[in-house]
Amino acid sequence: MSKRFLLRDALAEFPPYVPGKPPVASPGLTPYKLSSNENHLPPLPGVVESVASASAIPGNYPDPTAAALVADIASHLDVEPAEVVPAPGPPRSSRR
Numbered sequence: 001m002s003k004r005f006l007l008r009d010a011l012a013e014f015p016p017y018v019p020g021k022p023p024v025a026s027p028g029l030t031p032y033k034l035s036s037n038e039n040h041l042p043p044l045p046g047v048v049e050s051v052a053s054a055s056a057i058p059g060n061y062p063d064p065t066a067a068a069l070v071a072d073i074a075s076h077l078d079v080e081p082a083e084v085v086p087a088p089g090p091p092r093s094s095r096r
Helices: 044-053 068-077
Strands: none
Touching: none
């Protein structure tokens, strides 16, 4: 365990990442392994621009009322915005 970084005790027990099997070689083809959420291409220019733009204002918290989302959903469903309540899911008491 690195002494350079302070980690929670639970993370000390976490197993290290083990990459999956390498791609199968095929004559005349360049294989790419994409089964572990990997991508051999660089991000699209729009993604780079969006990340750069969003990172220009550190600590920029989202709108807690989700006003734009509520308005868009209400418009799409043809209901009043007061009828749309964004939430992370059902209350814990109803989860199994």
